[in-house]
Amino acid sequence: MGFNLKGKSSIITGGGSGIGKAISMEFASAGANVYILDYDEATAKSTVEDIISAGGNAKFYTCDVSSKEQINKIIDEIAEEASIDILVNNAGIAHVGNVENTNEDDLDRIYEVNIKGVFNCLKAVIPYMKSVKKGCIINMASIASVVGIQDRFAYSMSKGAVLTMTYSIAKDYIDYGIRCNSIAPARVHTPFVDGFITKNYPGKEDEMFEKLSKTQPIGRMGSTKEVAKLALYLASDDSAFTTGTNFPIDGGFIKLQG
Structure with a gap:
């Protein structure tokens, strides 16, 4: 018997490809209704088709997480047809560079997706979770949240913000039955x-x-399925005593590197 999400609804940003797809597939196989929010319509549609063909339930919305208007409209639409039990803030973009070769446009682009995108989703979902006094939020951080990574100035900045948003949400909403944790993968x-x-x-x-x-x-390297299995545990009731924690999944990188 694995972790069970039967009857729960999960919103997964960037759920059409990579780690997001693996989480979407894993959650669906555990019984969750999966709502994928993704900028890439083709990959999101393909993932939904894979889930449905495997006997699961899924739906996708083409979405730019940096747009407050788009997020609010989609979250409200989902809330009309289902409870919002789980949010996985997975959508994100990468950038390579140190402070000298990172320009303002690079910084703004990273901020818009990796920080503001998480903020927009949290802001839209929290009221629905508060109203029923339960919910689970998983934010995709990175080992770059907690250790220095060469030539990842802007990316590390954004993932550090994701980590501290995780702590803030966990602290501010623990009395509402809302749990919030983050996952910090290495490569x-x-x-x-x-x-x-x-x-x-x-x-x-x-x-x-x-x-x-x-x-x-x-x-x-880690596999997307390994990350998805950790996300499944954190989304399930088996982790009901777990909140405000960052979970490295890093092949020993943080503690053993060097």
Whole structure:
């Protein structure tokens, strides 16, 4: 018997691909009704089709999480047909660079999606959870939230904000039965990683994949399914005593690196 989300409704931002897709699939297989909010309509639609073909329930909304208007409209629409039991703030974008080669446009773009996007979803969902005095929120942070990562100035800034938003929500709404935790992955093998390697290291894909894998002390990248399994536990009632905590899933990176 695995963790059970039967009868619960979950909203997953960026749920169409990568870690978000794995979480969407895992939640659906555990019995949840899955609502995917994603900027990429094609990937979101494909994930919903995969879930439905596997016997699950899912629906997608094309959405830019940085838009308060879009988020509010979608959350209100979902709330009319289902309870909002779980929110996974997974949508995010990456950026490589230190403070000198990060320009204002880079910083604003990261802020809009990785920080404001999380804020918009929290702001829209919390009143519904408060009204029933229960709810579970999972924010996707990063090891960059808690340790220094070279050339990740803007990204680390944004994920540090995600981590501290997690603590604030957990503290402010514990009396309303709302739990809030975050997950902090190290490098996870996703289509984004493959695309990054192909774009930046043509002809050296295998070599770079191996090199990046070995930056984790455990000797490999994490899988999206491993992250999704952790999210499933945190979303389930089996973790009812857990709130205000950040969960690294990092192959030993934080404690064992160096």
